[in-house]
Amino acid sequence: MTESFLPSLNGVTTSVCHVADQLRASGHDAVIIAPRAREEMPDAYSGFPVHRITSLPFRQFDVGLPSGEIEEILGNAAPDVVHVASPFVVGARGLRAAARLGLPTVAIFQTDMAGYVRQHTPGSAGNATANTTWRWIRRIHSWADLTLAPSTEALADLRAHGVPRTQLWGRGVDTSLFSPAWRADALTRALRRELAPDGERLIGYVGRLAPEKELERLAELADVPHTRLVIVGDGPSRLSVGELLTEAVAASPGRPNRPPVFLGSRTGADLARAYAALDLFVHTGTRETFGQTIQEAGASGVAVVAPRAGGPIDLVTDGENGYLFDPDRSGALREAVCRSLSSQRHLTELGQRGLERVRDRSWAAVVDRLIEHYEIVAGARGRVAGAVELPAA
Numbered sequence: 001m002t003e004s005f006l007p008s009l010n011g012v013t014t015s016v017c018h019v020a021d022q023l024r025a026s027g028h029d030a031v032i033i034a035p036r037a038r039e040e041m042p043d044a045y046s047g048f049p050v051h052r053i054t055s056l057p058f059r060q061f062d063v064g065l066p067s068g069e070i071e072e073i074l075g076n077a078a079p080d081v082v083h084v085a086s087p088f089v090v091g092a093r094g095l096r097a098a099a100r101l102g103l104p105t106v107a108i109f110q111t112d113m114a115g116y117v118r119q120h121t122p123g124s125a126g127n128a129t130a131n132t133t134w135r136w137i138r139r140i141h142s143w144a145d146l147t148l149a150p151s152t153e154a155l156a157d158l159r160a161h162g163v164p165r166t167q168l169w170g171r172g173v174d175t176s177l178f179s180p181a182w183r184a185d186a187l188t189r190a191l192r193r194e195l196a197p198d199g200e201r202l203i204g205y206v207g208r209l210a211p212e213k214e215l216e217r218l219a220e221l222a223d224v225p226h227t228r229l230v231i232v233g234d235g236p237s238r239l240s241v242g243e244l245l246t247e248a249v250a251a252s253p254g255r256p257n258r259p260p261v262f263l264g265s266r267t268g269a270d271l272a273r274a275y276a277a278l279d280l281f282v283h284t285g286t287r288e289t290f291g292q293t294i295q296e297a298g299a300s301g302v303a304v305v306a307p308r309a310g311g312p313i314d315l316v317t318d319g320e321n322g323y324l325f326d327p328d329r330s331g332a333l334r335e336a337v338c339r340s341l342s343s344q345r346h347l348t349e350l351g352q353r354g355l356e357r358v359r360d361r362s363w364a365a366v367v368d369r370l371i372e373h374y375e376i377v378a379g380a381r382g383r384v385a386g387a388v389e390l391p392a393a
Helices: 011-025 071-075 088-101 112-122 122-143 151-161 180-185 186-195 215-221 236-251 268-277 290-298 332-340 344-358 364-379 381-385
Strands: 032-035 048-053 053-058 061-064 080-085 105-108 148-151 166-168 202-205 227-232 263-264 280-282 304-307 322-325
Touching: 011 048, 011 080, 011 364, 032 061, 032 071, 032 088, 032 381, 048 071, 071 088, 080 088, 088 105, 112 122, 122 381, 148 151, 148 227, 148 364, 151 166, 151 344, 180 268, 186 268, 202 215, 202 268, 202 290, 215 227, 215 236, 215 332, 227 236, 227 268, 227 290, 268 290, 280 290, 280 332, 280 381, 290 304, 304 332, 322 332, 332 381
Parallel strands: 032 048, 080 105, 105 148, 148 166, 202 227, 202 280, 227 263, 280 304, 304 322
Antiparallel strands: 053 061
16 A cells, blocks of 8 residues: 555655565565556556555645545455555555454555655744654554664654654665666767766766755755766756756856756666766755665666765765765765765775675565565564554544
8 A cells, every 4th residue: 555656756656666566576466555646547567456546636646535445445355464655644544444454564654754844844833743743653653563664764763753663674776777787878878978078077866856855955066167967857846946056057157067957757778877877976855764766876886975864874885885965064065076076986986886785685685574574563463453553533
C-alpha cells in the first residue's frame, strides 16, 4: 500500500517499484494498493494487480482518500503481511484496516513531512505545525507492528519523537543501470560535447524541482571557474529556479560561465547517461530521509557533495567519496565543490570510491533483508497484536 505510485515519479514510487520487482523475482505474490491516477494506467505492475483507490488531485500529486475500499481489498487479498509505504493518509487507513483484520504490518518511514511543514510555515507557527505533524506520525506508526527507517538520522528522529518498534532498512541501487560504463556510450559522449563544448566541468543535480529541495543553494556555484550547472528533473520550482540560477551566472564577475541547462525529467538509459556525463553531483536538500540520487551518482562513478544533514550523512564521507558541507554556513557548499574539483585525479578517486561503496547495495539484497523483517513480524504477530491500539473511528 502506497501514498504514491506510477505515473508519479519520486522516491516512494521508485522504492515500491523496486520492491515489487524483487518480490516477483523471488517468487512471491503481491497486491498493490495505490491512489487512482488522473491518466489511464495499467491495472498491473511487474505481474501484480494494482488496485486504484479513489483520489483527488492536489498540485502535481494524486492524493488517495482513506475510504472503505482499502479494507475490502485487504480482506479479499488476505495477505501474510501488509507493507505500507510512507503512510500519512491512505497508509493511516490501511494500518487501521489491517489491525482490524488481524494482519501483520510493516510501515516504511520515507518522507520527513514534519520537516517540510516547518520549512514552509513561517515563524513560530512552523514549529507548532511541525509538532502537530509529529504527533500524527507517531500515532500512525504506533499502529504498525514495525517501522523501518532508511537512515540513522531518520531512525534517531523517529525514536526521539516516541515512535515505537523501529529498525533500520536502507535502499538499494540498480547497478545494472547506473554505471561508469555509460561514459563510453556514443550518446553520452554527444551529450557531454553539447553541454560542455569548451571542456567545462559539469556540476549536476538530479531530482524533483520543488521548494523542499533547496535548489537556490546552487547559486553559490554560479561563479566557480570553467563549470556549468546541469539540472535533471522537473517540478513546481522549474521556472523560479531557472530564473534564479540564470541570473546568478550572468551576474558573475569577469567572464561568466555558460548558463545553466535544464534537461527535464529523464528515466532509464537517458537518466543513466545524464549521470555519467557529469563530473560532480551536488545534492542540496536538508530534509532528505535517505538520498537515493546520491547512490545513483555513486553507482555511476560520480563524486558527490551533499549537506551534513539527514540521510546523506550515511552515504557521503568527507574525502572518501565526496564532501559534506555545513548547510548553515554561507559559502560552505562552494568550498566543498572546489575541493572536489581541485584536480582531475582527486575527482576520479572520489568517484571510484563512491562506486565501491554501492557495489553490494543491490535491490535484491535489500529486499531479501526486507523479507526477513516481514517474516519476523508475521511470526510475532500473536505477541504484538495485543499491544496494537486501534484508532477511534
